Amino acid sequence: MGDVLMECMEIFSQDGVQLKSAQATYVNYLNLVGTLYITEYANSNCKRCLEWKPNDVTVDSDVQDQEWAVVNTVQKRSRTFSESQPPDASTRPKFLKVNFNDIKSFKISNKNRQLTIFDGKSEVTCCFIFQHGDCDYLLSLMRGLLKTVSAKRDKHLYIVIHGDDPETAQLDKSFAELNIFQDSSHPSWWKLVKNFQERPYETTFETFSRVTDFVYRSPDQRDIDDDQRELLHRSLTEYASTHCQGDYEVIAKVPELPERKDYPRGRPLSTEQWKNLQNHEGKLEDVDQIKLMIFRGGVAPNLRYEVWKYLLDYFPWDSTQVERQKLLCEKNDEYYNMKLQWKRMTRVQEDNFSDFRERKNLIEKDVNRTDRTLDFYAGDNNPNLQLLYDILMTYVMYNFDLGYVQGMSDLLSPILHLLKNEVDAFWCFVGFMNKINSNFDIDQAGMKEQLQNLHTILGFIEPQLVNYLDKHDSGNMFFCFRWLLVWFKRELSFEDVMRLWEVLWSGLPCDNFHLLVCVAILETEKQALMENNYGFTEILKHINDLCGKLDVPAILVKAEGIFHQIKEAEHLTDNIRVILGLPLVGTQPSPEEVISISPDSPDEDPYEQVYNTMQHIIT
Amino acid sequence: MSYAYLFKYIIIGDTGVGKSCLLLQFTDKRFQPVHDLTIGVEFGARMITIDGKQIKLQIWDTAGQEAFRSITRSYYRGAAGALLVYDITRRETFNHLTTWLDDARQHSNSNMVIMLIGNKSDLESRREVKKEEGEAFAREHGLVFMETSAKTAANVEEAFINTAKEIYEKIQEGVFDINNEANGIKIGPQHSPTNPSLPGAGGAGGSQGSSCC
Numbered sequence A: 001m002g003d004v005l006m007e008c009m010e011i012f013s014q015d016g017v018q019l020k021s022a023q024a025t026y027v028n029y030l031n032l033v034g035t036l037y038i039t040e041y042a043n044s045n046c047k048r049c050l051e052w053k054p055n056d057v058t059v060d061s062d063v064q065d066q067e068w069a070v071v072n073t074v075q076k077r078s079r080t081f082s083e084s085q086p087p088d089a090s091t092r093p094k095f096l097k098v099n100f101n102d103i104k105s106f107k108i109s110n111k112n113r114q115l116t117i118f119d120g121k122s123e124v125t126c127c128f129i130f131q132h133g134d135c136d137y138l139l140s141l142m143r144g145l146l147k148t149v150s151a152k153r154d155k156h157l158y159i160v161i162h163g164d165d166p167e168t169a170q171l172d173k174s175f176a177e178l179n180i181f182q183d184s185s186h187p188s189w190w191k192l193v194k195n196f197q198e199r200p201y202e203t204t205f206e207t208f209s210r211v212t213d214f215v216y217r218s219p220d221q222r223d224i225d226d227d228q229r230e231l232l233h234r235s236l237t238e239y240a241s242t243h244c245q246g247d248y249e250v251i252a253k254v255p256e257l258p259e260r261k262d263y264p265r266g267r268p269l270s271t272e273q274w275k276n277l278q279n280h281e282g283k284l285e286d287v288d289q290i291k292l293m294i295f296r297g298g299v300a301p302n303l304r305y306e307v308w309k310y311l312l313d314y315f316p317w318d319s320t321q322v323e324r325q326k327l328l329c330e331k332n333d334e335y336y337n338m339k340l341q342w343k344r345m346t347r348v349q350e351d352n353f354s355d356f357r358e359r360k361n362l363i364e365k366d367v368n369r370t371d372r373t374l375d376f377y378a379g380d381n382n383p384n385l386q387l388l389y390d391i392l393m394t395y396v397m398y399n400f401d402l403g404y405v406q407g408m409s410d411l412l413s414p415i416l417h418l419l420k421n422e423v424d425a426f427w428c429f430v431g432f433m434n435k436i437n438s439n440f441d442i443d444q445a446g447m448k449e450q451l452q453n454l455h456t457i458l459g460f461i462e463p464q465l466v467n468y469l470d471k472h473d474s475g476n477m478f479f480c481f482r483w484l485l486v487w488f489k490r491e492l493s494f495e496d497v498m499r500l501w502e503v504l505w506s507g508l509p510c511d512n513f514h515l516l517v518c519v520a521i522l523e524t525e526k527q528a529l530m531e532n533n534y535g536f537t538e539i540l541k542h543i544n545d546l547c548g549k550l551d552v553p554a555i556l557v558k559a560e561g562i563f564h565q566i567k568e569a570e571h572l573t574d575n576i577r578v579i580l581g582l583p584l585v586g587t588q589p590s591p592e593e594v595i596s597i598s599p600d601s602p603d604e605d606p607y608e609q610v611y612n613t614m615q616h617i618i619t
Numbered sequence B: 001m002s003y004a005y006l007f008k009y010i011i012i013g014d015t016g017v018g019k020s021c022l023l024l025q026f027t028d029k030r031f032q033p034v035h036d037l038t039i040g041v042e043f044g045a046r047m048i049t050i051d052g053k054q055i056k057l058q059i060w061d062t063a064g065q066e067a068f069r070s071i072t073r074s075y076y077r078g079a080a081g082a083l084l085v086y087d088i089t090r091r092e093t094f095n096h097l098t099t100w101l102d103d104a105r106q107h108s109n110s111n112m113v114i115m116l117i118g119n120k121s122d123l124e125s126r127r128e129v130k131k132e133e134g135e136a137f138a139r140e141h142g143l144v145f146m147e148t149s150a151k152t153a154a155n156v157e158e159a160f161i162n163t164a165k166e167i168y169e170k171i172q173e174g175v176f177d178i179n180n181e182a183n184g185i186k187i188g189p190q191h192s193p194t195n196p197s198l199p200g201a202g203g204a205g206g207s208q209g210s211s212c213c
Ligand SMILES: Nc1nc2c(ncn2[C@@H]2O[C@H](COP(=O)(O)OP(=O)(O)OP(=O)(O)O)[C@@H](O)[C@H]2O)c(=O)[nH]1
Pocket: A368, A369, B013, B014, B015, B016, B017, B018, B019, B020, B021, B022, B032, B033, B034, B035, B036, B037, B038, B039, B062, B063, B064, B065, B119, B120, B121, B122, B123, B148, B149, B150, B151, B152
């Protein structure tokens, strides 16, 4: 493609870039891998573009003409690589192309491996995953070529300031600095800026009220300068005088959630049911059904000893009795090998290994401060404290990169308490950690992402509450930190912790169901928080004080109801689908173009599949 | 219970130095060494009397582990007083004081009163940090200093109450703007904000325990 480079300059290219989401036009290209370029055109007013080309794809010509129809309304479609190719339509490669002028903001996520571009007109303009390494270099290029500011609330979100129109630039910038919107909803803020006068009713009342609240209620608390305030004020008064007829007319435009239904809890999985579901080799016959029963009712206490080993991926669900026996032997050896590694460490070795020593000291201190009020761990020289210590130390050797972070002893404690066996407890703990090890990232990135996701989902279910929290310095959701870090271990009784955890371990009905549990609790507390007009301190304190007052079965009923509401909502957005692991539809569907991609494999949603057939068994 | 002022305190310092034990000793007058390690933040409160006025201390006990730092920092702001704690039996907890101090100064208001505390003074035989070192550090950074023991309760009352006295003096001197809650001071419900020098309800001397908040 030498001639291509003469037509336009390629500033950057990287292969192994997967298209994760894009406009509906590109639905056939989703999940394909290709090359991402930054290109610069000499004789065009569309100067620089971000272009993506799938590997070895020929294009059906009908899609070609719609290419970036949305993005390129301003200019004529610019030259693409394909135009320098022989004019054989059937072999022309298909490009996805975004003009730099149309990029309103972009976001880096997923350990710098994911780039999402927003043009402000659609939910997500396109999103790429970098399969070979990260996009740090691309990011530095883009920040060099575009004028950007980081959003205050999310430093991974870069808002582009386009210099061509000074007033827009100023307004854009003031919005960026105000940062009244979460990044999840931020495309609507660009829509808001653009369409203030032309299409006011498409900007929802919700959005508008946030702006007015911000501008009118608390201007003196924010560090925006007078020019910006004046500018905003002008836009808003113009808006108000031209368009406000009935005060709350627009409310009806806020999309409504489907009705909340109750999904009553079932009975715990019983020994009899469990036995009946195993064949003569001791292999489980219908795993999906078992998981669903556990999700619906948990596990009978006397059966936990066995079932938790499956739930925590120690025993494979499809293993036979013989295979499990073999596995036990292997895992036993493996454990003691690792244990010997730290047991045999000499004094000098330890002195020369500060990372190890630090972890050891911390574990020593923390096993003495974990559930010591339980009989099982009470008293001085309790041998179970030694078990707790040995398992955590061995885990340090098993996963040195993660090592030991506070909170882990809280997660191990109920497992050891139940299994009472060092090796089994270790491997089950490993399984639990595999599910939530990002909680213990040293920079807390995993926790922050979860808190952000919680904010996003809560905003979908309870926009009013999220709005309230944002205005009361609690939009970062830090007050839910302890809930998420140790999965409510500190808030619930030991029995309730076990019940909640096994339900969550079932992995049903979606990814990150624990976030919906949080949403259910917050929704219950909404009235208390808002009616008392609680501020930052009181919110934190109120949530902290819920400790010991939470009703787990009621919360689970609610959380499941919320799941169905979200799933069936017409205005469900891809960012929430991603969080919950629901199949993506590429873009936000409008009535004319509803594209749905069905999951590749039907067992991706066992919950859905088995749900109906299960109803009679449960009740 | 009614109060003339409410002061917000934070307790900060490395994990395991005894922050939660100090709080418990101050609010409940007991030493519970098997108390769970702190995740995020926990609250305590107690009423004290200074100059005949009832003052409610609302105390935020933060988690000390490094990994939680970026979250716990968000709890600093709007504190009128801070107890910065190290463990006299572990030198590294003393070595980390500068980091803690920088962090606290950066994330809270500049008038915040900081009390430096060398805890576990009952463990004299295992002492690694001399009292003089603590004093020198405090002098250099303009802090008040005290050695305490959450176990024997030695100096625990004094640490919390002396900090409150300093804050109170600053209020009298007009250093703190008590009408701005961001300074970690709130005027009691029965007091008019425009006349903060009104005497407190009931001049009962001595401090009394109370775990309400
Ligand atoms: N001898 C003695 N031991 C103490 C004293 N204060 C605390 N300890 C011990 O030190 C341990 C840690 O104390 P905590 O109060 O839990 O420490 P912390 O600073 O709150 O730690 P984090 O919550 O992890 O930040 C306790 O389990 C006590 O055994 C003291 O004054 N004297």
